[in-house]
Amino acid sequence: MKKELQQLPPEKFERITIDSDSAERIAKPSLSFWQDAWLRLRKNKGAVVSIFVLILLIAMAFVGPLVSGHEGDAQNLRHANLPPKIPGIEHLGIFDGHGKLGQETVDLYELKKVDEYYWFGTDGLGRDLFTRLWEGTQISLLIAFVAALIDMVIGVAYGGISGYFGGRVDDVMQRIVEILIGIPTLIVVILMILIMKPGILAIIIAISITGWIGMSRIVRAQILKYKGQEFVLASRTLGASDGRIITKHLLPNILGIVIINTMFTIPSAIFFEAFLSFIGIGLVPPDASLGTLINDGYKVMEFQPYVLLFPSLVISILMIAFNLIGDGLRDALDPKMKD
Template identity: 45%
Template structure:
């Protein structure tokens, strides 16, 4: 076999190697979203806060040796101590356990109501924005009619029909929060349906249902996710307000708003009874708002570098 002449080859210089290196690693859209999200310290702080609060509310009661409903008048209004870390209320119930259960109720109501409003809003807003014209006008007039009624009216009417409890709060909050979601989705659809990829899908014979579900709605997920994230703390605050004025879950159940309302009459003598549920409510609100702001920045294509 004829030997290869080594003089025909030469070692590539380091400068020549660098010309073939990538300017930066390539990322998918969601990888790039995560990269921008984790670079925002407040976003990570918000995510950590939410994880801690969820564990506190969901897992915490499992390890508590007290329950939220048993009265012990001999231990009423105890200050925080080694046995009752958050103290006790006027009926001798462990306040830490009640704050945990209150968090479970508040988070459940807010999360379920937000998911229901999310589903209704994207379907309603998607149909309205895609078909436009008379359909859009009629559907938007319905939205304006729903938005014109105060939340309190929905709550009272639903409580008359369904009764007081978590279900009535979830329905009332969902019936008011889907309106904003529908408006956001409609605006995004009105803008996106003019794009060329929609025209291409129509040319290929795609049905309106397929265009809406496969092409338009997935491209609106950024604003939708941000709005959903910010809706949850709003729903928590709304539920707390309704519980504070006596329209919350029935006793002995208690959300954070109910605990604050119960403690208000004696907060000067027992300030800890108001401090701990109010602090849990505030920290949760901050956590979701930090997370929402971070997602808003991370999901914005204009921020991509």
């Protein structure tokens, strides 16, 4: 017995008509490259949290020295080596001004008859560590941002010229880069600091002497990648000058990789400055940076760990925040990472 075929009702064959306006209407609003990158960046929770943490630390670097009520370079030997004491929190049994005196734990503020509060304690000269911490953070950030900006400008210009013009120009410029790479960075930095007067300017110049090389090589590789593509050849065919091709076509396409590399350069500069100050060839006292504060805390780590604790926490948070933001920007700006 043959199986009866199921007949579809006639209404299933009705023609659906759509007007041209509805057919061509875009359901979602169009997004620019930067708007699309921002949407992808917002999905990275680590990068978003790091941005807020970084903004908070930068704000504290400028506001912190103003809220403590103490000068960072003011010395008071009667207040020397006081432990942290924070109003309100002291009743919880932490940051209450108690410290070791011999084998006993006593209230050093009461013992020295000090009626002021030092939130992060004081050093051996009686200087407020809270104020010095944020002043040191301010200087470290200043050195890092200026050095990263110089590296970006020199690296983009040098790598762009080398990659775009190519030929003999590229050969000569890359041989210079190879010579600079062959010289250990630390030796160059030490020589520059010995020649110049130690200070912020000397450290910035010392970091920038070879810091731009990595950026220049990345930019050169990107320029070599893009300069032979169709949109550049079309622009050159239409009579565009070299300057217009570089500024209007090549630089916008490599801007993302430049931003990403700069975000990784900043924590490297912070760490390098801290390293120089830690080994004693960085800033000169009474100037403070995170490196000098860590060096001071390292000397008294066994008896006054709080002197080392706070600058170590700040530099660790800065390094983690910048690296997480750099990772987030890399995923957001790299077209290959689109989901």
